[in-house]
Amino acid sequence: MLKLLSSAVLSLLLSLGLMPSASEQTELLAVTTTTVATHNTLYGQATFRPLADVIGWQEVSTAEGHSKLGAMEFYDHFRPGAERLDARNSIAISWRRNKYEKTGDGSRITHGGEAGVTPARFVNWVVLKNLETGAKLAFVNTHYISGAWNGEHPERQERWRTHNAVVREVVAELRGRDLPVVLVGDFNRALSQDIPGMNHLRTAGVDGVPIDQIYVSVGIGTGPAERLEKFGSDHFAYTATVQY
Numbered sequence: 001m002l003k004l005l006s007s008a009v010l011s012l013l014l015s016l017g018l019m020p021s022a023s024e025q026t027e028l029l030a031v032t033t034t035t036v037a038t039h040n041t042l043y044g045q046a047t048f049r050p051l052a053d054v055i056g057w058q059e060v061s062t063a064e065g066h067s068k069l070g071a072m073e074f075y076d077h078f079r080p081g082a083e084r085l086d087a088r089n090s091i092a093i094s095w096r097r098n099k100y101e102k103t104g105d106g107s108r109i110t111h112g113g114e115a116g117v118t119p120a121r122f123v124n125w126v127v128l129k130n131l132e133t134g135a136k137l138a139f140v141n142t143h144y145i146s147g148a149w150n151g152e153h154p155e156r157q158e159r160w161r162t163h164n165a166v167v168r169e170v171v172a173e174l175r176g177r178d179l180p181v182v183l184v185g186d187f188n189r190a191l192s193q194d195i196p197g198m199n200h201l202r203t204a205g206v207d208g209v210p211i212d213q214i215y216v217s218v219g220i221g222t223g224p225a226e227r228l229e230k231f232g233s234d235h236f237a238y239t240a241t242v243q244y
Helices: 002-015 021-031 063-071 089-091 154-175
Strands: 034-040 054-058 075-079 093-096 100-111 121-130 136-143 179-186 198-200 211-216 238-243
Touching: 034 136, 034 179, 054 089, 054 136, 054 179, 075 100, 089 121, 089 136, 093 100, 093 121, 093 136, 100 154, 121 154, 136 154, 154 179, 154 211, 211 238
Parallel strands: 034 054, 136 179
Antiparallel strands: 034 238, 054 093, 075 093, 100 121, 121 136, 179 211, 198 211
């Protein structure tokens, strides 16, 4: 009798819209977990490792680097430049093709290049749909101008700040679409940035802030990030896990 009464009550609540349906309950419970990573590859000299589900690379600026990237098994890549050595392709993004499909992407220049100083700099991003849960994630990768904050080239700080303004605009636009956002890159400044709606992930076992950084939307991860090996680069690789 009690079992029948309980079933009747549940049916009534469902009919009144006071309880989610079985399919809606499943969706509510379907949390997507994604590993992310960032690695500056020293002009492609590093070994390209399957560091995470989604990876932001920097300094993939040589034919050698792009050949290594293309040889990675089980990954697809976002390289928006028309020519392989286009500067915007140096901040390529990779993702596991058996877990995600790309549903959107973009690339914005932050400032032009100058011979002997810097190549043109960009912000690249993709929107990835998890094939199992259907949840979408926006992943942003970038690489700021070097030397602006090491006391050697203060004249580069204006370019760095212009770059940072574009990063904030891109993140704001993606968050405005109600997408969870991950931002990675070589910031070339050992200081975490105040990016609205984003948390900087500290790195476990590392004092201070490395120049290679990971930021995540508030609510999808608290870290810490993990420092990995250099894998033949002059930079460590970093990884973290997010849930959304």
